[in-house]
Amino acid sequence: MPELTAIVDSEVITAYATYVVIVVLKMMLMAPLTSYYRMKKKVFANLEDTKLAHPVEEPKFVRVDPDVERVRRCHQNDLENVVPFVLVGLLYSLTGPDAATAITYFRVFAASRLCHTVAYVLPLPQPSRALSWLTGLVVTCCMAYRVLLHNFRL
């Protein structure tokens, strides 16, 4: 691993920071989107939440709705894929990779997650969602492979 001081101003770290913020904000956006669907369709998970959309607590609004569940599954899939990308991506960025390769990985990952969200929420016909999910997974695995090549100590 090269000295961190030599690369901390590098293009790779700067690009890493940019794309991490983009994909994490994208992931966090799923929460307000869930809230929007909950308010619009009056579907809540907790009795006390029904007062956000109704003057008094209303047990009949505590129910499950397919559209809300769809957004929640998309959020969950982000957690399962974006968080590993950010964690592995930090270690990858510190292995001193070629800047063009690293930035391509980050761009492909960010694009794949944007496509995944669109494909999930609209929804688009399969295999659009499956392929965008797989693309992100492959990027993270490629980065993980380089980390293991440069840091192997069991």
Next chain:
Amino acid sequence: MPELTAIVDSEVITAYATYVVIVVLKMMLMAPLTSYYRMKKKVFANLEDTKLAHPVEEPKFVRVDPDVERVRRCHQNDLENVVPFVLVGLLYSLTGPDAATAITYFRVFAASRLCHTVAYVLPLPQPSRALSWLTGLVVTCCMAYRVLLHNFRL
């Protein structure tokens, strides 16, 4: 981005480490709390788990309970909010922010998540939970904005 060696002993990194441990431990505490409710109310997700509370496997204890689900939703909300805070917060701390501002962000976030947990588990009437969730979200977005200002490379 300033050289990392210049700031690694800094107050911001030290405070970041302190608050990360606090909010992550808080998040991890939800798992024992879920177990406590599962044992107390004899509500399990897996047939083999029923033996933890009963001499033999008992299918009728494999069921869903509103109190257990409430704690699980609180845990899930922590995952969706605490993890982005930690990831974005690391990049934010490396931009060399003003120590007083950074520590205020960390304090407000930690306080908002403690309030959120209390408001969710008790539960307190809305909008107490919605506001504490929103406060944490705003802190993470403020930090993300600064990261993008200091590191923008698409």
Next chain:
Amino acid sequence: MPELTAIVDSEVITAYATYVVIVVLKMMLMAPLTSYYRMKKKVFANLEDTKLAHPVEEPKFVRVDPDVERVRRCHQNDLENVVPFVLVGLLYSLTGPDAATAITYFRVFAASRLCHTVAYVLPLPQPSRALSWLTGLVVTCCMAYRVLLHNFRL
């Protein structure tokens, strides 16, 4: 906290990177495993997904299956435990711990999560899963304790 340049080539950081990749890849493997069970048992969460296993969309395949839910709970438990380990572990590695101790922590954590997955998916009788989960939790708490000892600034 020691200067990062002094430890970035250290055994602890190298071992940290290795074990992070191992446990994160293990966690990510749960997604293909879920897909495998979904295809095998024809159980899908979205109507559009049913075309992955059938010529036309088939609403009766949109259902919940205990085996699929078991793998999904295992994946969720990984998210709830592996992510805190990685986040706290990074801060821990930067406190300059004894290499032998740190590597022991990483090994015990990785082993505990592998045991947890086997115990969950097969499944093995309890308390095998509970103990492997608890072992990982204790490792993360030990690391968190050292981080607080070395970085305390509220």
